[in-house]
Amino acid sequence: MVRRKNFLIFLALVIVDQLVKIIVSVTNPSIDLKIFAITLVKNTGALWGLFKDSNTAFIWISLIAIGVLMRVYDKIPDKAFIFFVMLFSGIIGNLIDRVFRGFVVDFIDFKIWPVFNFADAFITIGVIGLVFFLWKEK
Numbered sequence: 001m002v003r004r005k006n007f008l009i010f011l012a013l014v015i016v017d018q019l020v021k022i023i024v025s026v027t028n029p030s031i032d033l034k035i036f037a038i039t040l041v042k043n044t045g046a047l048w049g050l051f052k053d054s055n056t057a058f059i060w061i062s063l064i065a066i067g068v069l070m071r072v073y074d075k076i077p078d079k080a081f082i083f084f085v086m087l088f089s090g091i092i093g094n095l096i097d098r099v100f101r102g103f104v105v106d107f108i109d110f111k112i113w114p115v116f117n118f119a120d121a122f123i124t125i126g127v128i129g130l131v132f133f134l135w136k137e138k
Helices: 002-027 055-075 078-100 118-137
Strands: 030-032 037-043 104-109
Touching (some): 002 037, 002 078, 002 104, 002 118, 055 078
Antiparallel strands (some): 030 037, 037 104
16 A cells, blocks of 8 residues: 555656656746756756766666666565655656656756756655665664
């Protein structure tokens, strides 16, 4: 039951990520809210723009990561499964961009941190949550 509910969360996260990226891509906003800005950045690399023009390599890395996650799916405790879902949805969200756009749409700019997107946030929260939960359980 927990995993079925989390599948719906997975779908919601991917849909929200993609809808916001479509809106940002179409409107190409330049909004400065003082604390952060919303600006379209087309990222062909990863990790805050590092490894520029490595889109194909990151498609393969994403596919390998998905394979690894599918392999450990049954080993993730229910209490930590939401972090697994966040990690998985973030990888899928950025993979969709890479495959269909040729780059990842980034748009959240805190000005002291490289520009990122919701999928990046999902990946970060998912990894930190899984590491923390699994470390705490050991």
